Amino acid sequence: MRVRAPRSDAYHQLREAIVSGQFHPNERLVEAAVAQRMGVGRTAVRAALVRLDQEGLVTLEPNRGARVRHISDREALEIEEVRGALEGLLARRAAERATADDLQELRQVISEMRERVERGDALGYSELNARFHQLIWTAADHPTAARIAGDLKSQAIRFQYQTALRPGRAQRSLHEHEAIFNALKTHDPDGAEAAMRDHLAEVIDTLRWAIDGLRRGERWLPG
Amino acid sequence: MRVRAPRSDAYHQLREAIVSGQFHPNERLVEAAVAQRMGVGRTAVRAALVRLDQEGLVTLEPNRGARVRHISDREALEIEEVRGALEGLLARRAAERATADDLQELRQVISEMRERVERGDALGYSELNARFHQLIWTAADHPTAARIAGDLKSQAIRFQYQTALRPGRAQRSLHEHEAIFNALKTHDPDGAEAAMRDHLAEVIDTLRWAIDGLRRGERWLPG
DNA sequence: GATGGCTGGATTGTCGACATTATTGACGAT
DNA sequence: ATCGTCAATAATGTCGACAATCCAGCCATC
Numbered sequence: 281m282r283v284r285a286p287r288s289d290a291y292h293q294l295r296e297a298i299v300s301g302q303f304h305p306n307e308r309l310v311e312a313a314v315a316q317r318m319g320v321g322r323t324a325v326r327a328a329l330v331r332l333d334q335e336g337l338v339t340l341e342p343n344r345g346a347r348v349r350h351i352s353d354r355e356a357l358e359i360e361e362v363r364g365a366l367e368g369l370l371a372r373r374a375a376e377r378a379t380a381d382d383l384q385e386l387r388q389v390i391s392e393m394r395e396r397v398e399r400g401d402a403l404g405y406s407e408l409n410a411r412f413h414q415l416i417w418t419a420a421d422h423p424t425a426a427r428i429a430g431d432l433k434s435q436a437i438r439f440q441y442q443t444a445l446r447p448g449r450a451q452r453s454l455h456e457h458e459a460i461f462n463a464l465k466t467h468d469p470d471g472a473e474a475a476m477r478d479h480l481a482e483v484i485d486t487l488r489w490a491i492d493g494l495r496r497g498e499r500w501l502p503g
Numbered sequence: 504m505r506v507r508a509p510r511s512d513a514y515h516q517l518r519e520a521i522v523s524g525q526f527h528p529n530e531r532l533v534e535a536a537v538a539q540r541m542g543v544g545r546t547a548v549r550a551a552l553v554r555l556d557q558e559g560l561v562t563l564e565p566n567r568g569a570r571v572r573h574i575s576d577r578e579a580l581e582i583e584e585v586r587g588a589l590e591g592l593l594a595r596r597a598a599e600r601a602t603a604d605d606l607q608e609l610r611q612v613i614s615e616m617r618e619r620v621e622r623g624d625a626l627g628y629s630e631l632n633a634r635f636h637q638l639i640w641t642a643a644d645h646p647t648a649a650r651i652a653g654d655l656k657s658q659a660i661r662f663q664y665q666t667a668l669r670p671g672r673a674q675r676s677l678h679e680h681e682a683i684f685n686a687l688k689t690h691d692p693d694g695a696e697a698a699m700r701d702h703l704a705e706v707i708d709t710l711r712w713a714i715d716g717l718r719r720g721e722r723w724l725p726g
Numbered sequence: 727g728a729t730g731g732c733t734g735g736a737t738t739g740t741c742g743a744c745a746t747t748a749t750t751g752a753c754g755a756t
Numbered sequence: 757a758t759c760g761t762c763a764a765t766a767a768t769g770t771c772g773a774c775a776a777t778c779c780a781g782c783c784a785t786c
Contacts, residue, residue: 334557358647424581
């Protein structure tokens with residue numbers, strides 16, 4: 281088995297840079313500049329841009345180059361809706377086929393989440409949140425749904441803080457996750473899907489609120 | 504407004520060729536050959552292949568070139584499951600916001616479908632089926648979900664005959680579509696989603712059956 | 727006969743050069 | 757001042773050539 285080149289390849293490097301926010305939305309990505317910055321040829325950058333365009337992280341206009349894709353508020357909500365539908369499916373499947381090991385790991389994550397909430401560590405909670413969902417994807421064993429859900433998550437990443445850091449959100453989120461876990465534990469597909477959909481519906485509501493708030497000029501971020 | 508170049512571009516041409524079955528699954532796509540066939544340069548073909556790879560119609564292995572992606576039976580089922588989830592969402596939204604015009608068009612399609620079923624025109628029915636779903640996407644006004652559902656449909660196209668031409672399938676399919684339409688007509692989101700999910704679940708069952716049948720050597724296609 | 731390395735042909739990957747296309751800013755006419 | 761024209765510049769799009777890689781068939785060896 282061959283170990284893949286760590287991350288010298290342009291696609292992963294550029295993808296990481298975009299997802300981690302090193303480029304602003306709508307920022308232009310000039311091929312030559314990007315190529316130099318990552319120490320690869322322009323050819324590789326071009327290929328990466330095409331992929332990222334198809335993936336929705338970049339927009340590519342003929343003869344006008346590439347920009348980091350700007351996700352509108354409306355689109356962010358759409359993305360979360362689709363994620364809700366997909367994660368519902370994944371939760372259902374996970375409830376059907378989760379192994380004892382899967383459940384054990386999930387239990388652990390839940391308990392760590394509880395801890396983080398108690399000490400008010402919203403960022404740590406957010407990481408565990410991601411981990412929780414990923415464990416479900418693994419248990420569900422449904423590559424098609426998982427791949428699409430992953431792509432969507434990357435696109436919406438810019439909005440995650442607007443929900444995660446909302447005061448009081450973590451507590452409710454924890455309850456929702458516990459409900460999901462309980463359904464998985466008892467291998468209850470309908471329950472798991474319903475709990476997951478409830479959860480994502482809450483996220484969407486929170487996001488909608490946050491967006492409306494921002495639009496009205498409200499400021500709630502620390503600092 | 505600018506009219507886009509009809510289809511001289513490699514991506515659309517190649518995509519069309521693959522979706523319409525001019526290349527077999529697993530067939531190798533040699534860049535030079537494809538380029539010549541479509542009268543474009545190798546560069547354009549390369550770009551097209553990268554896009555199609557990301558889109559799931561082609562697999563691209565480093566240094567080993569491109570092949571038409573072979574969708575396994577298992578994956579076809581997965582794709583239909585995801586489509587079910589997405590189309591459920593779309594149906595829900597369509598029920599919420601379908602205009603009188605949308606409903607009028609849908610009514611028309613349904614009545615043509617009825618006609619086709621009566622005269623046993625399975626292929627004509629299949630076309631109307633596609634049209635029906637597309638009208639729902641339009642009414643739902645949800646670009647994100649519609650785009651993804653469209654991509655999935657392209658991937659699974661090879662399997663559509665295995666359900667559509669199954670004897671007796673058309674009648675039941677018609678009933679299911681009528682149920683969906685009734686829910687849309689009364690602006691009943693829950694009902695529309697449920698009806699759509701039932702419909703896709705039936706499709707999946709049929710597909711599962713067809714696959715098992717083929718595996719046992721059964722032949723049911725005309726000719 | 728099976729195994730393992732070698733070689734030639736075919737194919738993909740990359741680079742640099744150049745053509746094509748947008749964009750910017752200056753300049754002059756109205 | 758405003759608009760349109762036009763040249764200068766910067767970036768993208770395309771091509772051909774070459775390097776790197778893979779693969780099939782051949783041959784020597786056991």
